Amino acid sequence: MRLADGEMVLEQMTWGFPVVLRGKQGQPLKPKPVNNARFDKLGAFWKRWAVQPGNRCLIPTSRYAEAVGTPGKMTETWLSLKEEPLFAWAGLWRSSDEWGDCYTGVMTDNAPELAHIHDRSPVVLLPEQWQTWLTASLDDLYQFDRPFPADAMQIKATSDLWARPKMKGNEQ
Template identity: 50%
Template sequence: MAEEVYPGYPGIVVREHEGARVVQSMTWGFPVRLKGMKPTSKPKPVNNARDDKLLSPFWKYWFSTPTHRCLIPFTAFAEAEGPKGKMTRTWISVEDQPTAAWAGLWRPSDEWGNCYTGVMVDATEELFDIHDRMPVNLHPDEHDAWLDCPAEDAIALVRKYPASRLVVDRTDERWFKPRSKQPEGPTLL
């Protein structure tokens, strides 16, 4: 059984290190302190990097430096659907990939050690009723390029994945589970 991963908690990424791929556990989300937060407050995880912000000061270095790009393996990702207080999980997987890869960025942090975030784009029309954004799912033949190519080539990989190749599984599973069982938030399988 696959383990669910939540923002602010450990997940698995694949990255390049000294010419070889390594599988590593990192915290999901870049830690950030919002204005007005107490110095003793725990940072908030920024778990997604929007495609239109990749060249902004917050993301540019991590996106432009190939060694700070990673692959985030997943079997499915969840989105919340339904009215507030009654939201359920809708799982989305890649039809022909039992384990797919989401384009990611990683960096070291003082707060959590190594951490990662996933790159997002606008959702396809077919999925827009579920959520307005979707992960950048990479085709298997794009994995090497994402990890190694210059930023001007990597940006071409940041695009919508064809909805015809995605499987949507709407469930009755509650979006928010009781705190005693699991942390709240988006999940990956």
């Protein structure tokens, strides 16, 4: 979801910004999708998008999954909010020549009590915070660079294996 001409619009986009890295001789390499933007890099690597409110979006969701365990045997652990059936993950979006409209989710440190699941988590925004994320100055966004309280989260560990699907084309 993003603002277009002052109205909230819901659009399907490709997950991952195509970032073109350079090889040893300075040549452009095949674009690599970057699915998550670290909050502590919004003022640096991600600044050209984060500073522009028109390049911010909300990723609506009711839960998200993390892979937990040892590589090759990781299982899915689902996290949701106890008091909110729907929330938004703070995001950035842009149009790209490579993949059309695409987005990346903004990550912050996880609550210490949830560090055994993952050291980072999505920047969780409640409905009353959505307008601020979409319109405020970059400096004002730093209020969201904090772990969401662990006691407000519902955690559902499963025995389902975290299966990474085989990727093709420009995905990885």
